[in-house]
Structures are given as C-alpha cells and as structure tokens.
Amino acid sequence: MNIFVCVKQVPDTETKVVPNADGSYIETSSIKWIMNPYDEFAVEQALLVQAANAGSTVTVVRVGSVKDTEALRTAMAMGADDAILVEANDNLDSYMIAKALKNAIEKSGKTPDLILTGKQAIDDDCLQVPQILATMLNLPSVSVVVGYEGSATDVTVKREIEGGALEVYGVKLPAIIACNKGINTPRYASLPGIMKAKKKPLVQLSLADVGVSAADQRLKYSSFQLPPEKPPGKKFDATDASKQAQIVKEVVGLLRNEAKII
Amino acid sequence: MAKVLVFTELHGNHAKGVTLEILGKLAGHTIEVAAIGAVPAEATAELAKFGASKIHSLKGGNLDKYSPEGYSNALEAFIKTGGFDYVFAGATSIGKDLLPRLATKFDAGLASDVTNFTFSGDTFNGTRPLFSGKCFAKVEITGPKPHFVTIRPNALGMNTAPTAGAGATAEANVDAGAIRAMIKEIVKGTSEKLDLTEANIIVSGGRAMKDAANFKVLEELAEVVGATVGASRAAVDSGFAPHAMQVGQTGKTVSPSLYIACGISGAIQHLAGMRSSKVIVAINTDPDAPIFTRADYGIVGDLFTVVPLLTQEFKALLGK
Numbered sequence: 001m002n003i004f005v006c007v008k009q010v011p012d013t014e015t016k017v018v019p020n021a022d023g024s025y026i027e028t029s030s031i032k033w034i035m036n037p038y039d040e041f042a043v044e045q046a047l048l049v050q051a052a053n054a055g056s057t058v059t060v061v062r063v064g065s066v067k068d069t070e071a072l073r074t075a076m077a078m079g080a081d082d083a084i085l086v087e088a089n090d091n092l093d094s095y096m097i098a099k100a101l102k103n104a105i106e107k108s109g110k111t112p113d114l115i116l117t118g119k120q121a122i123d124d125d126c127l128q129v130p131q132i133l134a135t136m137l138n139l140p141s142v143s144v145v146v147g148y149e150g151s152a153t154d155v156t157v158k159r160e161i162e163g164g165a166l167e168v169y170g171v172k173l174p175a176i177i178a179c180n181k182g183i184n185t186p187r188y189a190s191l192p193g194i195m196k197a198k199k200k201p202l203v204q205l206s207l208a209d210v211g212v213s214a215a216d217q218r219l220k221y222s223s224f225q226l227p228p229e230k231p232p233g234k235k236f237d238a239t240d241a242s243k244q245a246q247i248v249k250e251v252v253g254l255l256r257n258e259a260k261i262i
Numbered sequence: 263m264a265k266v267l268v269f270t271e272l273h274g275n276h277a278k279g280v281t282l283e284i285l286g287k288l289a290g291h292t293i294e295v296a297a298i299g300a301v302p303a304e305a306t307a308e309l310a311k312f313g314a315s316k317i318h319s320l321k322g323g324n325l326d327k328y329s330p331e332g333y334s335n336a337l338e339a340f341i342k343t344g345g346f347d348y349v350f351a352g353a354t355s356i357g358k359d360l361l362p363r364l365a366t367k368f369d370a371g372l373a374s375d376v377t378n379f380t381f382s383g384d385t386f387n388g389t390r391p392l393f394s395g396k397c398f399a400k401v402e403i404t405g406p407k408p409h410f411v412t413i414r415p416n417a418l419g420m421n422t423a424p425t426a427g428a429g430a431t432a433e434a435n436v437d438a439g440a441i442r443a444m445i446k447e448i449v450k451g452t453s454e455k456l457d458l459t460e461a462n463i464i465v466s467g468g469r470a471m472k473d474a475a476n477f478k479v480l481e482e483l484a485e486v487v488g489a490t491v492g493a494s495r496a497a498v499d500s501g502f503a504p505h506a507m508q509v510g511q512t513g514k515t516v517s518p519s520l521y522i523a524c525g526i527s528g529a530i531q532h533l534a535g536m537r538s539s540k541v542i543v544a545i546n547t548d549p550d551a552p553i554f555t556r557a558d559y560g561i562v563g564d565l566f567t568v569v570p571l572l573t574q575e576f577k578a579l580l581g582k
Contacts, residue, residue: 013511013531017396026397037512094362095371095405122511124392126374131330131362140443141330143359146505156446161355162460164451164506167328171443181512182505218371223400224392227537235554238563239547248571251543251559252579259541259558261520262463262487262579 001056001113001152005046005080006101006133007039009064009071009090010123019224025091026224035071038118040186041179045148046116047079048184053152057081059108063100064090069202076197077189083202084108086210093219094128096212101129102136103210108203112137113152115176119144130178141176142169146183264384265292267344267408269337269351269360270309275302277309279420279460280352284413285312286421288350291381293427294318296340298325298333301431310429312421317431324438327445328356332438334363339436341368346408347384353412354459365410371403372410377417377517377538386411394511394534415460416517417538451506455490458509463489463520464539466509468532469496470525470547470565477503479566480524483573486582492516494526510535522572524565528553545569 011017012032020027035043043060050056060075063086072083086100105112115137120127127143134141146166147158152173159167160180171177189197207213234254238247255262266288270281277295285293295309296318309317320340324332333356341349341364349364351357353375365372376388377398386409388401403409458464465484467477477491484491493503495510509516511531521539525546526532533556536542544557545565554560561568576582 011393014529015393015396016530017393019397023399026393093371095366098366122394125394125515126372127358128362128372128374131359132366134330135334135363135366140441141363142443143330144355158449159359160506162451162457163455164504166449166451167445168447168449169443170446175443180505181508218403218405219373220402220404221399222402224397225399226397227391227395230556230558233542233554233556233558233560235549235557235560235562237549238561238568241564241567244563244568245571247561247563248568248575251561252572252575254559255520255541255543256579259520261541262576 001049001053002110003046003049003056003058004105004112004115005042005058005060005075006115006117006129007043007060007062007071007075008036008121009033009062009068010036010121013037013122019226023222023224025221028090033068033070035074036118036121038120038179038181039071041181041183042116042118043075043078043080044184044186045179049114059084059110061101061104062086063088063092063097066204072202073197074189076200077193078187079193082200084205085202086205086207088207091124093217094126094132095218096216098129098132098136099216100207100210100212101133103212104205107205107210113174117176117178119178119180130176134176139175140171141178142171143178144180145177146180148177148183263291264347264381265345266348266350267341267346268293268295269349270295270297271352271354271356272297272301272305275304277305278352278354280354280413280415282308282312283418283420284350284352285309285314286424287379287418289313289421289425294344296320296337298336306429306431311426312424313427314429315427317429319431319433320436321433322436322438324441329441329444330359330363331441331443333360334367335439336436337364338367340434341408348386348411349408350411350413353414357412361410361412368408369406370408370410371405372412373401373403374412375414376401376411377414379411391515394515395537396534414517458490458492458507458514458516461490461516461518463487464492464509464516464518465489465522465524466492466494466526467497467502467524468494468526469500471497471502474502479569483522483569483576486573486576486580494532495529523553524569526553527551528556
C-alpha cells in the first residue's frame with residue numbers, strides 16, 4: 001500500500017502565545033516547535049498498517065517553514081520511509097495547505113491507498129484540512145477517529161461524537177482518516193531510528209512547485225490579541241476542615257447572588 | 263443585507279440550541295434554514311420565532327444516517343439552487359466534519375469555530391479563538407461565494423428579543439450520491455449528559471482525583487446541578503478518565519456558564535481549553551496553583567471534603 005501521512009509543526013502546548021507587533025500573527029521567534037500532537041497518532045497508525053501489509057511504504061508530507069524540520073525527522077525516526085516538505089509560512093489557511101498537500105502527493109507519482117492525518121492542528125484549531133483534501137482528491141473521509149481495523153481495501157473505523165458516543169463506519173479505501181487520541185499509543189523514536197532518519201530522503205518543494213499562489217487564500221486574519229484578562233477573583237482558605245462548611249455556603253451564595261449563575 | 267442559509271441538526275423534536283443562537287444573531291438578514299429529513303412542528307415554530315423566513319426539509323435516499331459524502335452532496339445540490347451569500351452551521355461533531363467538505367465543493371472559504379461576528383453590509387467579520395483560546399483574531403473570508411461559517415455552541419448566547427420570520431416550510435428532493443464511508447452502527451456513550459462542548463455547567467477533575475473510582479464524588483455534584491463531568495490531561499493520561507472527557511488544548515475547548523475545577527493545578531494547556539467559561543470555581547489544596555489566577559471563586563482545601571459539601575449545599579439551594 002502507498003500510505004501518506006500529513007503532519008504539521010506547531011508551537012509546543014506549553015507555549016505562552018504573544019501576538020506580534022502588527023497583530024498579523026503571533027511572535028514565533030522563541031517558540032519551541034513540535035509535531036502536532038494528533039499527528040503522532042496518524043504516524044503510528046501508518047506504521048501499524050504498514051506492518052500489517054507487506055511491501056507498503058509510508059511517506060510523510062508537511063507544509064510549513066524550513067527553519068526546523070523536527071516534525072518530519074521525528075516521523076522518519078519513528079519509522080516512516082521518506083518525506084516531502086512544501087516550504088511555506090506556518091500560518092497558511094486550511095484551503096491552501098490542503099491544495100499544497102494534494103499536489104505534493106500527486107507529484108510524488110504514487111497513488112495513495114490511505115492518507116492519515118491528525119484530527120486537528122492545535123495552532124489554528126480549524127479541523128478542516130483532512131476533509132478539504134478528501135474533497136479535492138474525491139476520496140471518502142472520516143474524522144476524529146479513535147478505532148481502526150481492516151484490510152488493504154476495506155476498513156472499519158470508529159469516529160467519536162458528542163458525549164463519547166461512537167459512529168462505526170465501513171470505509172472503502174483509498175480514504176482519508178483523521179486520527180484522535182485513543183486510536184493507538186505512538187512509539188518513541190529509538191536512537192538507531194533517529195540516526196537512520198538523518199539519511200532518509202526528504203524532498204523539498206516550493207509553493208509554486210505545487211501550484212499554490214495568493215489566489216488560493218480563503219481566510220484573512222488580523223488583530224491577533226490576547227483574551228481580556230479577568231479581574232482577580234475571591235480566594236477562600238478552607239484548609240481548616242472546621243471552616244469548610246461555612247466557606248462552601250458562602251461560595252454557593254455568591255454563585256447565586258453575585259454571579260447569578262445558579 | 264445578506265441572504266444566509268443556516269444548516270440545522272435536529273435533536274428530537276427541537277432544533278439544536280446553537281442554530282437558534284445563530285438565527286438570533288443574524289437578525290436583519292434574509293435567513294433560511296435547511297435540515298436533512300422532516301422538520302418537526304416544534305422545531306419549525308422555534309426556527310420561525312428566531313427569524314427563519316423559510317425552512318427547507320431535504321429528502322432523499324441514503325440520508326437517514328449522517329455521512330460526510332451523502333450530507334455534503336445533498337446540501338451542495340440544494341445550495342446551488344438558492345443563491346446564498348453565506349452558509350452557517352454549528353461547530354458540532356457533524357458541523358465540523360461536514361462544512362469543510364461542503365465549502366470545498368464551491369472552492370469556497372470556511373471560518374470555523376467562530377465565537378462572535380458582525381456584518382458590515384454584506385461582509386462578514388468574525389472573531390475566532392486560535393491556540394485553543396490562548397489568543398483571538400479577526401477573520402474575513404475571501405474568494406468565491408457562498409462563504410461558509412461554523413459557530414461554537416454557547417458562544418453567541420440566545421437573543422432574548424428575536425425578530426420572528428415567516429417560517430414557511432418547503433421540501434426539496436436531493437441526491438446523496440455515491441457513499442464510500444457509511445455508518446454501520448452507532449455505539450452510545452457512557453453518558454446521557456450533554457457533551458462537554460455544549461454543557462452549561464462542567465465539573466472537572468484533575469490529577470488530585472487519584473483514581474477513576476473517585477470521580478463518583480464529581481458525578482454526585484454534577485447530578486445535583488445538571489452538569490457534565492470533565493477531566494484534565496493529567497487525569498486522562500493517568501487513566502482516571504477517558505479522552506472523551508478531556509478539557510484543554512489536546513482535548514475539548516469548552517465555554518460553559520459555570521466551570522468547577524477540582525484538584526486541577528491549571529497547566530497552560532488546560533487553562534486554554536476552559537478560560538472562556540463565564541464563571542470559574544477552583545478547588546485545590548495548593549494555594550499557589552495557577553488555576554486560582556483564572557478562578558472567580560477559589561477554595562483552598564481538599565476536594566474530597568469540599569466537593570461533598572458543595573453537593574449538599576446545592577441540594578439545599580435547589581430544593582433537591
């Protein structure tokens with residue numbers, strides 16, 4: 001099988017986000033970049049499917065800046081065979097990213113049997129790229145997937161919906177599956193894996209190479225700002241157990257009479 | 263004035279709450295509503311009350327269950343006949359999955375998970391959180407129309423004085439087309455409660471819960487106040503709770519009226535996921551826990567004694 005995994009590089013979850021001077025994006029100079037956490041599940045799933053289908057290849061594709069190729073090297077250290085990087089700003093909109101991914105995949109010369117992605121990137125939180133890419137490639141897609149089993153042609157996947165309920169889909173491959181936490185436990189890259197990854201092929205393309213231009217932009221962002229700071233709240237010391245009942249009574253009273261919430 | 267289609271999901275005999283929030287906010291525009299399948303009379307009345315001029319029920323084969331392909335094909339066919347400037351939907355499980363497909367069929371842009379918006383004339387100006395709420399930005403949509411928008415539930419709030427619409431009903435036959443990813447079965451969740459993303463009150467537990475069984479303490483409180491139970495990443499990673507319950511940057515972003523954080527220290531990624539809650543109560547033994555910087559009401563104390571007292575007090579207050 002030709003398996004593709006789309007990954008994104010995003011600021012670490014512990015990053016304190018600060019808007020840049022003109023408010024057009026965030027300050028990125030001192031950010032630690034990591035592979036989007038949901039994409040790790042996609043890479044792991046690709047490796048599991050590869051192991052179950054002899055002769056399969058796993059290609060990782062990323063659209064983003066070159067200053068750091070952490071996400072692709074991590075994926076290859078985990079076991080992916082090769083990588084494609086489309087050089088671009090890290091804040092392209094979903095439509096542009098999906099179009100770049102589509103054309104990069106087609107340019108690779110391999111027809112995908114399965115494309116895996118994370119369910120969302122934790123930077124812009126749009127949850128759009130897998131579905132846009134599927135529509136552009138005329139493929140079925142299932143998002144927020146927490147269970148995957150099946151053959152090289154037919155799979156059964158579980159999609160998590162409201163309240164932890166699951167939609168169980170029968171899917172004809174090729175298809176795009178967007179993975180959620182819970183689908184598997186991503187492996188750590190081994191030291192030999194990390195050494196080997198340095199020698200694995202990484203093809204670098206420009207946005208022009210994949211036919212994406214400013215005309216493909218669909219969203220225009222401006223005025224990045226921090227959420228309004230909350231005024232400090234009231235804090236009660238209830239470490240002394242004998243005072244707890246009185247304090248709880250007071251807080252519940254405040255919720256009703258001051259916050260008028262209950 | 264723009265011509266807007268709002269796609270609604272139905273919940274029993276009612277339209278989903280987020281649809282009514284959207285309709286109320288769109289007052290002054292020409293608003294039509296579309297649903298897949300029959301729209302019950304109660305839902306029709308609600309939709310009309312909140313401003314729907316026309317309510318379309320889309321019917322056809324293979325549409326009894328949701329499928330990304332079937333729903334997007336059906337809506338594409340319908341939208342092509344309507345001359346809409348905008349298509350709105352709630353950022354629900356279906357909305358988040360469906361709208362990117364649908365928008366791409368028109369090569370159009372989609373602003374997702376929008377929490378507030380205005381129109382200047384026909385032009386949409388949205389605000390949406392990024393980095394799960396660590397920051398916000400203004401968003402405009404460019405390129406071919408219609409433009410697509412999903413709205414986060416509970417963010418806009420209900421318009422308390424909506425302008426009613428005519429609420430005329432219409433039916434359209436649509437083709438679901440070929441479906442290659444089809445639901446075979448739906449497995450119910452363990453909870454019949456509202457999903458975290460739609461809940462009005464959330465009681466959440468962190469690492470200090472120590473064990474999955476201890477979540478019973480939170481469930482008792484949740485039962486009394488009608489809340490949904492959530493968890494921090496630390497609690498989920500320790501195996502105390504399933505990922506479906508996780509609130510934070512790698513879980514769900516929530517905006518309830520009341521968020522009660524029990525034994526949660528308040529890592530940046532958790533605060534990001536719950537900071538848009540209207541009122542936050544935090545209970546933690548550590549007086550310096552970061553969660554207290556976000557809490558409206560902080561109680562420094564042991565959750566295992568404080569939470570049962572809260573349950574008792576709410577019981578008395580609510581006469582349960």
